[in-house]
Amino acid sequence: MGIGEGEPHPAGSGSSSVEVVDVLRRGELVVLGRIPSASNATLVCDVVLDDVELRCVYKPVRGEVPLWDFPDGTLAGREVASYLISDALGWGVIPETVLRDGPVGFGMVQRWVDTPDNTDRPHPSAPSELPDGRVDLVDLCPPGAVPVGYRAVLRAFDSIGEPVVLVHADDPRLQRMAVLDVILNNADRKGGHVLEGLDGGVYGIDHGICLHSEDKLRTVLWGWAGETVPAHLVADLADLARRLESPDDDLRSDLAEHITGDEIDALALRTLVIAETTAMPLPPGHRPIPWPPF
Numbered sequence: 001m002g003i004g005e006g007e008p009h010p011a012g013s014g015s016s017s018v019e020v021v022d023v024l025r026r027g028e029l030v031v032l033g034r035i036p037s038a039s040n041a042t043l044v045c046d047v048v049l050d051d052v053e054l055r056c057v058y059k060p061v062r063g064e065v066p067l068w069d070f071p072d073g074t075l076a077g078r079e080v081a082s083y084l085i086s087d088a089l090g091w092g093v094i095p096e097t098v099l100r101d102g103p104v105g106f107g108m109v110q111r112w113v114d115t116p117d118n119t120d121r122p123h124p125s126a127p128s129e130l131p132d133g134r135v136d137l138v139d140l141c142p143p144g145a146v147p148v149g150y151r152a153v154l155r156a157f158d159s160i161g162e163p164v165v166l167v168h169a170d171d172p173r174l175q176r177m178a179v180l181d182v183i184l185n186n187a188d189r190k191g192g193h194v195l196e197g198l199d200g201g202v203y204g205i206d207h208g209i210c211l212h213s214e215d216k217l218r219t220v221l222w223g224w225a226g227e228t229v230p231a232h233l234v235a236d237l238a239d240l241a242r243r244l245e246s247p248d249d250d251l252r253s254d255l256a257e258h259i260t261g262d263e264i265d266a267l268a269l270r271t272l273v274i275a276e277t278t279a280m281p282l283p284p285g286h287r288p289i290p291w292p293p294f
């Protein structure tokens with residue numbers, strides 16, 4: 001899309017979250033296409049407000065596949081609640097996300113994260129070749145070849161029976177995401193839900209099955225299991241726990257639009273436990289890793 005006089009221009013990386021949220025909420029949604037690999041209806045759109053244009057994803061509630069173990073609310077609402085928590089922590093792990101009406105009804109709208117894999121090509125969903133030898137933030141590698149600066153999470157066999165190791169980078173941006181996942185009780189942190197943005201940020205996407213009141217944490221980011229959470233993250237969690245316990249804080253009422261009171265209480269408890277113990281949990285015995293892991 002051209003950037004010319006009188007035409008909308010992409011919101012620059014200098015835009016604040018508040019500005020981005022405003023565009024996502026009030027802009028006109030123009031559907032560009034559907035992501036074929038997505039399990040729910042996931043539409044790539046441009047959202048245009050006055051002279052600003054933003055790429056985004058739009059997941060209409062109508063396109064959600066019902067899940068027996070998440071009978072309350074909507075997946076879209078859980079995505080927005082997860083964003084509100086990431087934002088309240090000041091961590092910016094989840095791209096700006098809102099709930100709004102759109103061409104196919106109410107749904108979640110989330111800022112698109114430009115990555116080396118999804119830019120400069122006509123269809124954002126088409127896979128592109130990675131440069132040889134590059135190891136992603138979450139990846140598979142042969143046993144004995146775990147790169148320096150990576151943590152091994154699981155030994156497995158690939159589709160042709162070769163042994164492989166699931167690894168992730170020992171990276172503070174990823175560690176913060178791993179802590180957020182514990183708080184969110186994220187049941188689906190796959191490698192494909194970790195995006196390394198061209199802006200240098202590491203972003204998490206697809207938080208539709210988070211925030212259940214029962215333990216459902218399923219993640220590939222187990223590399224810090226049982227370790228001490230860095231002090232600056234613990235301080236943020238202590239602040240969040242205080243806000244969630246305060247009946248006057250807007251965060252509780254904002255969350256209550258998307259998740260149940262029991263789920264907010266369980267979130268407050270998970271936050272308090274990490275703030276007080278300062279320890280990452282150990283993987284449960286049953287299905288701790290989403291499968292397939294990408």
Ligand SMILES: Nc1ncnc2c1ncn2[C@@H]1O[C@H](COP(=O)(O)OP(=O)(O)O)[C@@H](O)[C@H]1O
Pocket residue numbers: 035037038039040041042057095110111112113114118192193195205206207208
């Ligand atoms: N905010 C985003 N920025 C960039 N790509 C995204 C974003 N959200 C989704 N995608 C792309 O769309 C794919 C499907 O989205 P996802 O949220 O995983 O949907 P589903 O709920 O159907 O699994 C992702 O794997 C990713 O490639």
Ligand SMILES: [Mg+2]
Pocket residue numbers: 039193206
């Ligand atoms: Mg997904």
